[in-house]
Amino acid sequence: MRQYKIAVIVGSLRQDSFNRKLASAVAKLAPPEFSFKQVNIGDLPLYNQDDDTHQAESVIRLKGEIAAAQGLLFVTPEYNRSIPGVLKNAIDHASRPYGQSAWAGKPAGVLGASPGATGTSMAQQHLRNILATMDVPTLGQPEAFIQVKDGLFDGAGDIGAASRKFLQNWMDHYVAWVINHAA
Numbered sequence: 681m682r683q684y685k686i687a688v689i690v691g692s693l694r695q696d697s698f699n700r701k702l703a704s705a706v707a708k709l710a711p712p713e714f715s716f717k718q719v720n721i722g723d724l725p726l727y728n729q730d731d732d733t734h735q736a737e738s739v740i741r742l743k744g745e746i747a748a749a750q751g752l753l754f755v756t757p758e759y760n761r762s763i764p765g766v767l768k769n770a771i772d773h774a775s776r777p778y779g780q781s782a783w784a785g786k787p788a789g790v791l792g793a794s795p796g797a798t799g800t801s802m803a804q805q806h807l808r809n810i811l812a813t814m815d816v817p818t819l820g821q822p823e824a825f826i827q828v829k830d831g832l833f834d835g836a837g838d839i840g841a842a843s844r845k846f847l848q849n850w851m852d853h854y855v856a857w858v859i860n861h862a863a
């Protein structure tokens with residue numbers, strides 16, 4: 681059976697990030713032929729176009745991890761009604777040098793969690809705009825705007841009972857999307 685490696689990009693560097701927890705928990709809802717690896721974006725320098733001809737080791741590593749993956753999973757907070765700068769920085773790095781983007785053609789899912797009631801909806805919409813120009817096909821439905829509340833995670837860090845059916849359905853669609861669109 682074909683194996684699918686998924687590069688997971690979490691848009692928060694915070695140690696106790698809800699979005700990192702969500703990324704870990706949701707990965708457990710996928711079938712065994714899917715493996716998920718959270719890529720590090722916290723060690724990337726600030727993007728500077730002058731460096732395109734000599735990209736930092738951390739950038740080369742990030743691009744390699746994306747290139748090796750059959751799919752992408754973005755799990756991001758919303759910062760001031762958009763995506764966090766650290767996530768945009770990572771996207772910009774791996775999109776360059778011009779014509780050598782690591783992102784192009786990799787099917788993606790977009791998730792996000794926030795204590796606020798809108799559950800990262802604006803950040804996700806901004807991210808979808810960016811990914812469109814990166815030529816990253818994103819799963820359109822179901823959308824998942826997740827509000828962080830007691831019970832989102834159970835004691836073991838898995839998705840809690842109240843959200844499990846919803847997120848299992850999301851994962852089932854994501855898995856089908858990757859299988860249909862992976863190169």
Ligand SMILES: Cc1cc2nc3c(=O)[nH]c(=O)nc-3n(C[C@H](O)[C@H](O)[C@H](O)COP(=O)(O)O)c2cc1C
Binds near residue numbers: 693797800
């Ligand atoms: C700079 C900043 C801006 C934020 N802006 C928003 C926002 O626009 N919408 C929202 O729902 N939450 C916002 N928040 C709250 C985050 O949703 C909350 O801090 C969340 O826990 C961050 O995700 P994380 O736990 O994965 O780090 C903001 C937080 C920070 C630090």
